[in-house]
Amino acid sequence: MDWGTELWDQYEIIDKHTQWGLDLVEKYVKFVKERTEIEQNYAKQLRGLVKKYSPKRGTKEDQECKFSQSQSFVDILNEMNDYAGQREVVAENMMMNICIELTKYSQDIKQERKMFLLEGRKAQHYLECSFKQLDSSKRKFEREWREAEKAALNAERLDQDINATKADVEKAKQQAHLRTHIAEECKNEYAAQLQKYNKDQNSFYFTDMPQVYNKLQDMDERRVKKLREGYHTFAETERRVMPIIGKCLDGITKAADNANEKKDALTLIELHKSGFQRPEDVEFEDYSQAINRATSES
Amino acid sequence: MDWGTELWDQYEIIDKHTQWGLDLVEKYVKFVKERTEIEQNYAKQLRGLVKKYSPKRGTKEDQECKFSQSQSFVDILNEMNDYAGQREVVAENMMMNICIELTKYSQDIKQERKMFLLEGRKAQHYLECSFKQLDSSKRKFEREWREAEKAALNAERLDQDINATKADVEKAKQQAHLRTHIAEECKNEYAAQLQKYNKDQNSFYFTDMPQVYNKLQDMDERRVKKLREGYHTFAETERRVMPIIGKCLDGITKAADNANEKKDALTLIELHKSGFQRPEDVEFEDYSQAINRATSES
Numbered sequence: 001m002d003w004g005t006e007l008w009d010q011y012e013i014i015d016k017h018t019q020w021g022l023d024l025v026e027k028y029v030k031f032v033k034e035r036t037e038i039e040q041n042y043a044k045q046l047r048g049l050v051k052k053y054s055p056k057r058g059t060k061e062d063q064e065c066k067f068s069q070s071q072s073f074v075d076i077l078n079e080m081n082d083y084a085g086q087r088e089v090v091a092e093n094m095m096m097n098i099c100i101e102l103t104k105y106s107q108d109i110k111q112e113r114k115m116f117l118l119e120g121r122k123a124q125h126y127l128e129c130s131f132k133q134l135d136s137s138k139r140k141f142e143r144e145w146r147e148a149e150k151a152a153l154n155a156e157r158l159d160q161d162i163n164a165t166k167a168d169v170e171k172a173k174q175q176a177h178l179r180t181h182i183a184e185e186c187k188n189e190y191a192a193q194l195q196k197y198n199k200d201q202n203s204f205y206f207t208d209m210p211q212v213y214n215k216l217q218d219m220d221e222r223r224v225k226k227l228r229e230g231y232h233t234f235a236e237t238e239r240r241v242m243p244i245i246g247k248c249l250d251g252i253t254k255a256a257d258n259a260n261e262k263k264d265a266l267t268l269i270e271l272h273k274s275g276f277q278r279p280e281d282v283e284f285e286d287y288s289q290a291i292n293r294a295t296s297e298s
Numbered sequence: 299m300d301w302g303t304e305l306w307d308q309y310e311i312i313d314k315h316t317q318w319g320l321d322l323v324e325k326y327v328k329f330v331k332e333r334t335e336i337e338q339n340y341a342k343q344l345r346g347l348v349k350k351y352s353p354k355r356g357t358k359e360d361q362e363c364k365f366s367q368s369q370s371f372v373d374i375l376n377e378m379n380d381y382a383g384q385r386e387v388v389a390e391n392m393m394m395n396i397c398i399e400l401t402k403y404s405q406d407i408k409q410e411r412k413m414f415l416l417e418g419r420k421a422q423h424y425l426e427c428s429f430k431q432l433d434s435s436k437r438k439f440e441r442e443w444r445e446a447e448k449a450a451l452n453a454e455r456l457d458q459d460i461n462a463t464k465a466d467v468e469k470a471k472q473q474a475h476l477r478t479h480i481a482e483e484c485k486n487e488y489a490a491q492l493q494k495y496n497k498d499q500n501s502f503y504f505t506d507m508p509q510v511y512n513k514l515q516d517m518d519e520r521r522v523k524k525l526r527e528g529y530h531t532f533a534e535t536e537r538r539v540m541p542i543i544g545k546c547l548d549g550i551t552k553a554a555d556n557a558n559e560k561k562d563a564l565t566l567i568e569l570h571k572s573g574f575q576r577p578e579d580v581e582f583e584d585y586s587q588a589i590n591r592a593t594s595e596s
Contacts (some may be wrong), residue, residue, distance in 0.1 A: 003566070033349050038347060042336065045340075069522050069525055076529060191582060225558075265301065268301070281500070286463075
């Protein structure tokens with residue numbers, strides 16, 4: 001079952017369907033392009049968020065990274081930045097391997113299609129010309145036979161006319177003979193044209209157009225194959241970054257594990273321990289010593 | 299090594315550090331909240347894209363799904379819609395399990411911290427009062443001993459004064475004796491206050507404040523643990539949707555596989571085959587029959 005055999009009388013349909021196929025590819029490319037824009041925008045927003053929450057170098061916040069809980073947050077931000085990078089990779093690879101690839105392929109298919117349709121139109125035109133020639137030779141044959149018929153009737157009429165001269169009769173007979181001869185030639189010409197036309201028609205319907213249609217079918221099937229690859233790449237591009245995204249998540253988990261409450265409590269001690277001893281007991285100040293001495297002296 | 303022992307003189311530092319810890323939790327919650335907004339926005343954009351490219355029911359586009367290449371695209375769109383749904387799940391779970399959870403926990407810690415710091419300030423206030431009492435009893439003792447000294451000197455002076463009456467000397471001696479007695483009592487009172495103050499001071503520096511500081515340390519360590527859980531959940535939430543996202547990708551791959559060029563070529567035939575036979579040879583129309591008949595009749 002192929003288009004050349006089954007759709008031999010559906011030039012318009014094949015024309016439209018192959019155009020629709022190209023439009024579908026174009027639509028898919030546009031869709032993927034818009035997806036990449038969403039990915040880029042998503043990545044940009046994630047990067048913006050990371051930047052917003054990352055400590056500025058040399059600031060108080062930067063100092064706070066001495067505490068593991070703070071350093072963990074910074075590490076998480078860094079992992080999220082890598083995650084955003086992977087979304088950019090998805091966007092770039094989709095653009096490269098689907099949009100650009102399919103658009104390029106589509107251009108070639110468009111050219112091919114144009115060529116095949118032109119080939120079809122040329123064959124159609126050739127058959128039309130052949131038919132015109134057939135028609136013209138048929139009409140000529142018809143016309144000439146009427147003339148020959150008329151000439152024959154005329155010769156017959158003169159032959160039976162008692163008033164006609166022998167010369168007149170002879171002349172009319174010769175005329176009739178000549179006309180019949182011409183008409184015979186036209187008949188042969190018509191027969192030849194008919195044979196040619198039937199050969200052309202046969203060639204058109206059984207060879208030329210089926211070939212064109214089958215070439216269009218083959219082309220269209222190649223286009224679908226390529227589109228299928230484009231569909232595949234859509235999932236593949238995403239699938240390829242999943243292990244790296246998994247590593248980002250592992251990085252976040254590891255960063256989380258590094259947040260250590262005991263360590264941070266010690267860090268605070270290290271940073272702020274004065275080293276002073278706690279105050280000792282206040283000593284007794286004996287104001288009575290002087291007077292006791294005075295009284296004991298007296 | 300704990301705050302109660304090592305940071306006994308760093309009330310301000312502990313006050314500030316525990317506040318900073320709460321601020322860090324708040325900052326992290328804010329960060330996650332902004333992340334969820336980005337995810338929601340991303341999901342919304344993906345859903346919008348799906349809607350834009352999905353065929354409207356009952357339209358020509360809907361009809362086109364008879365072709366596998368078109369149906370595959372629709373299936374891919376549906377998978378992408380599920381993918382967007384997973385991003386929403388990420389956003390919702392982050393909001394629920396990090397933002398709401400940590401904010402609630404943070405409120406409790408804030409209350410606890412307030413209570414402990416108040417406890418510390420109360421102990422400080424109590425020690426200050428105790429010191430004021432000590433100081434006051436010390437000053438009274440000093441003052442009374444000066445009076446007693448003066449009275450003793452006065453009695454001594456009168457005792458050696460030949461112009462003084464015995465009654466005057468006796469009165470002065472009695473006065474000196476009384477003053478000394480009062481001063482002795484003040485000394486005892488001062489000694490008692492000193493003992494009490496030293497007990498209070500010891501209790502403040504070795505028991506009360508270390509307890510407060512250690513409770514704050516314990517509280518702060520619990521906060522860090524909870525924050526670490528919050529960090530963990532950030533990766534876990536994402537990790538949990540990865541298998542489902544993987545299934546979406548498998549769905550896309552499967553949809554891609556369904557795009558079949560041979561099938562679609564046949565579908566076009568089924569939809570548009572006219573069933574007509576290709577034209578047969580044009581027959582010869584013999585206009586010469588009539589005249590041949592006429593001539594043969596003559």
